[in-house]
Amino acid sequence: MIRHLLSSADLSKDDAVLILDTAEELLSVASRPIKKLPTLRGRTVVNLFFEDSTRTRISFEAAAKRLSADVINFSSKGSSVSKGESLKDTALTLQAMGADAVVIRHGSSGAPHRLAHASWINGAIINAGDGSHEHPTQALLDAFTMRRHLGDLDGRRVTIVGDVLHSRVARSNALLLSILGADVTLVAPPTLLPVGVDSWPVQTSYELDGALDKADVVMMLRVQGERMNDAFFPSAREYSRRYGLDTRRMRRLPEHAIVMHPGPMNRGMEITADVADSARSVIVEQVTNGVAVRMAVLYLLLSGSTDAESTEAREEA
Amino acid sequence: MSAHVLRDALVLGERRADILIEDGTITALADSLDAGDAREVDATGLIALPGLVDLHTHLREPGREDAETVLTGTQAAARGGFTCVHAMANTDPVADTAGVVEQVWRLGREHGYCDVQPVGAVTVGLDGTQLAELGAMAESVAKVRMFSDDGKCVSDAVLMRRALEYVKAFGGVIAQHAQEPRLTRGAQMNEGELSGILGLTGWPAVAEEAIVARDVLLSAHVGSRLHVCHVSTRGSVEILRWAKSKGWDVTAEVTPHHLLLTDELVRSYDPIFKVNPPLRSSDDVAAVREGLADGTIDCVATDHAPHPMEDKECEWSAAAFGMLGLETALSVVQLAMVDSAMLSWSDVARVMSTVPAAIGRVEAHGRPLAVGEPANVVLYDSGASRQWRSDDTASLSRNTPYAGRELPGRVVATFLRGRPTVLDGELAEVPV
Numbered sequence: 153m154i155r156h157l158l159s160s161a162d163l164s165k166d167d168a169v170l171i172l173d174t175a176e177e178l179l180s181v182a183s184r185p186i187k188k189l190p191t192l193r194g195r196t197v198v199n200l201f202f203e204d205s206t207r208t209r210i211s212f213e214a215a216a217k218r219l220s221a222d223v224i225n226f227s228s229k230g231s232s233v234s235k236g237e238s239l240k241d242t243a244l245t246l247q248a249m250g251a252d253a254v255v256i257r258h259g260s261s262g263a264p265h266r267l268a269h270a271s272w273i274n275g276a277i278i279n280a281g282d283g284s285h286e287h288p289t290q291a292l293l294d295a296f297t298m299r300r301h302l303g304d305l306d307g308r309r310v311t312i313v314g315d316v317l318h319s320r321v322a323r324s325n326a327l328l329l330s331i332l333g334a335d336v337t338l339v340a341p342p343t344l345l346p347v348g349v350d351s352w353p354v355q356t357s358y359e360l361d362g363a364l365d366k367a368d369v370v371m372m373l374r375v376q377g378e379r380m381n382d383a384f385f386p387s388a389r390e391y392s393r394r395y396g397l398d399t400r401r402m403r404r405l406p407e408h409a410i411v412m413h414p415g416p417m418n419r420g421m422e423i424t425a426d427v428a429d430s431a432r433s434v435i436v437e438q439v440t441n442g443v444a445v446r447m448a449v450l451y452l453l454l455s456g457s458t459d460a461e462s463t464e465a466r467e468e469a
Numbered sequence: 470m471s472a473h474v475l476r477d478a479l480v481l482g483e484r485r486a487d488i489l490i491e492d493g494t495i496t497a498l499a500d501s502l503d504a505g506d507a508r509e510v511d512a513t514g515l516i517a518l519p520g521l522v523d524l525h526t527h528l529r530e531p532g533r534e535d536a537e538t539v540l541t542g543t544q545a546a547a548r549g550g551f552t553c554v555h556a557m558a559n560t561d562p563v564a565d566t567a568g569v570v571e572q573v574w575r576l577g578r579e580h581g582y583c584d585v586q587p588v589g590a591v592t593v594g595l596d597g598t599q600l601a602e603l604g605a606m607a608e609s610v611a612k613v614r615m616f617s618d619d620g621k622c623v624s625d626a627v628l629m630r631r632a633l634e635y636v637k638a639f640g641g642v643i644a645q646h647a648q649e650p651r652l653t654r655g656a657q658m659n660e661g662e663l664s665g666i667l668g669l670t671g672w673p674a675v676a677e678e679a680i681v682a683r684d685v686l687l688s689a690h691v692g693s694r695l696h697v698c699h700v701s702t703r704g705s706v707e708i709l710r711w712a713k714s715k716g717w718d719v720t721a722e723v724t725p726h727h728l729l730l731t732d733e734l735v736r737s738y739d740p741i742f743k744v745n746p747p748l749r750s751s752d753d754v755a756a757v758r759e760g761l762a763d764g765t766i767d768c769v770a771t772d773h774a775p776h777p778m779e780d781k782e783c784e785w786s787a788a789a790f791g792m793l794g795l796e797t798a799l800s801v802v803q804l805a806m807v808d809s810a811m812l813s814w815s816d817v818a819r820v821m822s823t824v825p826a827a828i829g830r831v832e833a834h835g836r837p838l839a840v841g842e843p844a845n846v847v848l849y850d851s852g853a854s855r856q857w858r859s860d861d862t863a864s865l866s867r868n869t870p871y872a873g874r875e876l877p878g879r880v881v882a883t884f885l886r887g888r889p890t891v892l893d894g895e896l897a898e899v900p901v
């Protein structure tokens with residue numbers, strides 16, 4: 153298993169499948185009356201959130217606690233990360249506290265990468281979303297959710313729609329889903345597809361309707377209305393007309409297809425309320441699955457290092 | 470009076486000779502000179518070049534003396550073989566008045582390691598709205614001839630036109646940092662395949678090329694001199710080649726780092742590689758090398774940009790743009806251009822001394838190594854090789870992108886007006 157989880161691209165197919173299988177086992181814990189496993193007792197997991205994301209932070213916090221880890225929350229919105237304190241100084245503080253894993257959310261692409269490679273800190277680094285780079289645990293929980301509905305993802309068709317340019321979810325999903333053998337189509341206006349997307353392991357389309365007929369999954373990305381002020385598209389209305397998922401478009405989907413959204417949704421912009429609340433929508437389930445997948449990631453990254461340490465200890469003895 | 474004789478130097482890497490330096494002037498250049506009691510310097514196997522001239526240096530004084538001062542910057546320059554550097558105007562206060570440029574010029578003279586030729590700001594406070602008092606700076610003791618808002622682009626076409634026209638009155642040149650501001654808002658790295666993967670906002674080549682194209686046309690239209698700073702893309706090279714084919718009075722520089730490094734280094738997210746204009750693709754590197762070799766790009770300029778460690782030991786988007794360059798420039802040019810047989814050593818003298826001095830209109834620099842000429846000389850051991858260390862520097866800053874890299878060559882001695890500023894590879898004591 154890898155040491156850090158910075159990008160979906162860090163995962164081999166075997167790694168990814170192991171995480172998903174482990175999450176499947178751990179999901180059963182959630183349905184027990186006592187939702188706790190002793191696995192990470194005595195280990196410290198730090199949630200380091202430079203960007204506000206209560207949902208993701210709570211999901212990681214619940215995951216760590218269910219594995220009996222000690223959890224420390226550092227967030228820039230509270231007082232624990234003071235304004236102007238550098239990433240380096242924060243990292244040195246966490247190192248001094250003996251953090252075994254740092255879950256980091258940061259507005260700057262590559263910040264988790266810096267933590268993992270700048271030799272400020274020894275713990276495992278887990279990227280909980282960095283700038284417009286990646287959000288690999290979101291992709292894992294999306295894949296997990298898809299797998300529960302569709303079985304093996306090999307050859308499955310996934311259509312991801314929206315602001316790919318600024319979306320870390322789209323990057324992580326495109327990479328992970330192709331590692332798992334799915335066929336991914338990114339749909340967006342040309343302004344919201346990154347330069348160089350031709351080199352990604354995906355298809356692209358500027359037109360939504362055609363990408364729905366054979367889709368097993370359609371994932372709608374959040375689109376911020378402010379993007380129109382930067383001329384990415386003319387108006388919110390035109391955007392939802394061309395790229396929004398409404399009931400009419402949902403009818404084009406095959407019977408078994410599911411609708412996903414990483415949240416938070418802009419109802420009425422990229423997705424209409426009746427689609428979001430329809431039977432095809434697995435959006436609420438995504439949240440539940442998030443905890444199980446994050447448990448699996450913490451368990452595999454941290455128990456891996458325990459094994460290494462105990463092996464070393466044996467050799468010394 | 471001081472006298473040195475440089476024994477058995479390879480003048481421009483071509484012919485062996487002794488060089489006698491007396492009272493700041495080259496007084497003899499021949500085989501087996503009788504040098505009297507001049508101090509002997511063994512230059513066997515060392516290449517002698519005219520003192521290097523940099524058109525693009527950030528000395529940070531006044532204002533950011535924590536990053537660099539005129540003293541430390543000129544010491545770094547001397548260690549890199551430079552005898553004259555052009556100090557960029559983006560200091561605090563901005564070098565937009567005769568007072569500031571005279572202060573910077575005088576500091577260079579007082580320290581004595583390297584002449585400092587101030588570059589004046591084009592607009593007041595680099596604000597891009599009102600012309601600075603270009604004439605007053607030109608007439609000051611600093612005799613400013615090059616004007617630049619470097620770090621910012623003079624993006625207003627009318628202001629750029631007027632600036633180009635206005636400096637004709639005193640033989641000035643506008644050095645443009647070509648960056649269309651609207652196309653580069655929040656830009657972090659070269660826009661290409663990699664920026665999309667890394668999720669970093671792209672700095673597209675077209676943002677440079679659009680300004681280069683506009684400015685060569687403006688320069689032709691008003692018949693004035695334009696200098697393009699740190700050319701980084703193939704498209705810019707092609708536009709410049711076309712402009713030169715028309716006979717327009719346009720010159721350009723390339724930095725050592727754009728001759729060697731590519732955007733692949735950004736994969737590390739290590740801001741030591743964050744620079745403006747950004748590191749480009751390997752195809753762009755090939756193009757600027759070709760451009761420098763065929764004369765489309767006239768010279769090499771370092772864009773030496775010191776930054777304190779805290780501005781680099783952070784996440785990418787929070788980091789400052791810029792890298793050190795003075796002490797590694799000659800080595801990097803050797804590696805990129807000479808070792809690849811694209812330039813000879815006399816070409817290196819041309820692109821790192823003669824031509825930049827001519828563009829900056831500094832008369833006592835960039836002169837040939839010949840009897841009667843000012844004794845600004847660098848002795849360089851091209852056979853040496855060393856692993857670069859970030860702490861092996863005279864600069865106050867450590868932001869070199871070459872740490873840990875094997876670089877060829879070593880500056881053994883630098884003479885400024887006959888006086889050694891570097892001897893045996895070490896900074897010399899310079900009497901004030």
Ligand SMILES: [Zn+2]
Nearest residue numbers: 619620646698
């Ligand atoms: Zn510049």
